[in-house]
Amino acid sequence: MAWQARGGGRGEILLLLHPVGEEPGGGLCPALADRWAGCSAFSGLIYEIGPLFFYFHGYKGGLPTLLYKADSWTKISSVIFVDSPPGTGFSYATRAQGLNSSDAIVVHQLYTFIQKWFDDHPQFFSNPLYIYFCGIIIPTLTMEIAKGKESSDERHLNLKGYIAGNPLTDTTHDDNSKFPFLHSLGIIDDELYEVARKNCKGDYMTPPNSQCANSVQAIRDCIRDVNDLHILEPRCEEDGISLVSDNSASSHDRRTKLLESAVSSICRNATYVLSKIWANDEAVRESLGIHKGTVTTWERCNHDLLYKKQIVSSVEYHLSLITQGYRGLVYSGDHDSVVSLIGTQGWLRSLNLSITHGWRPWYVNSQVVGYFCKMPSLPWGPP
DSSP, X not given: OEEEEEOGGGOEXXXXXXXXXXXXXXXXXXXXXXXXXTBXXXXXXXXXXXXXXXXXXXXXXXXXXEEEOSSOGGGTEEEEEEOOSTTSTTOEESSGGGGEEEHHHHHHHHHHHHXXXXXXXXXXXXXXXXXXXXXXXXXXXXXXXXXXXXTXXXXXXXXXXXXXXXXXXXXXXXXXXXXXXXXXXXXXXXXXXHHXXXXXXXXXXXXXXXXXXXXXXXXXXXXXXXXXXXXXXXXXXXXXXXXXOOTTSOHHHHHHHHHHSHHHHHOGXXXXXXXXXXXXOHHHHHHHTOOTTTOSSOOSBOTTOEXXXXXXXXXXXXXXXXXXXXXXXXXXXXXXXXXXXXXXXXXXXXXXXXXXXXXXEEEETTEXXXXXXXXXXEXXXXX
């Protein structure tokens, strides 16, 4: 499905959406793209919270097979996965200006999209609405929806809150928490870290003096080959495309390279290559209703977007939403050094909220799977 709107001099803007679990009885959770601007929401649908996955080890060439995944958020909620901003996934603009994007433009486009979507699907009006995932954009967008509820907007969306996973929130807290986080896990040794801490005084991203700069460089040299997104996993090529793009080899040989390579056995992103094969299949494009000539080649992530980052911190939006009574769920993986739990803890503490439930484990099948604490309207913890 696609949503289309006119953007004045920006031409027509089309955002591709993948609604899953379209039953009016459950909650509605627009999952707005991936954590990184330019990554298709299809990645979230297949590789994260959606009900489908690619049958990687059974791949024999041709169109990859999609299988059902039982552990999906769509079992309890209707989820909309949106490719945003234009230029992401199959979304596009009819004029070049439409591909120039920014935080403010994206928030406006997504708010307009949500309004139009509910106009077309009024049976969902009564559903509790939660906005999910992108750290900077999500609380900002949620605030816009909250403002709309207080205005003369007749839609009266049943906004309940938002969900933020490993959310990029505040550059001061998030960026400068990387070294303390890696030190806490034993990746940076005590002596090296203490010298950096003393010289930098917490500002590792913009070193205030040469001693700090030297310490930061020494640490970066030490951690350069660590997988930032999961420090226990190997650092791998993004998609492994080269393994299957060698035209000099037969399809069987290319498949063998893919499945027998070190990438396939130890890298979770090995299956990303299948999404590119699948999404660029002509039959798939036709079934999705993709307009011919709009997107020549689908990429899981577009790293060439013309995107202006404007919001340095979204902490004030979190605080405003919470004080207005909206619910928030913030969760952090405990091996992600890009947006580490230490940084998330830092900005959460800056809200000066009382703790209603202290730090404690939570269980699945009698096993500890994470820890959480609860503030007014805001539970948080690493899964």
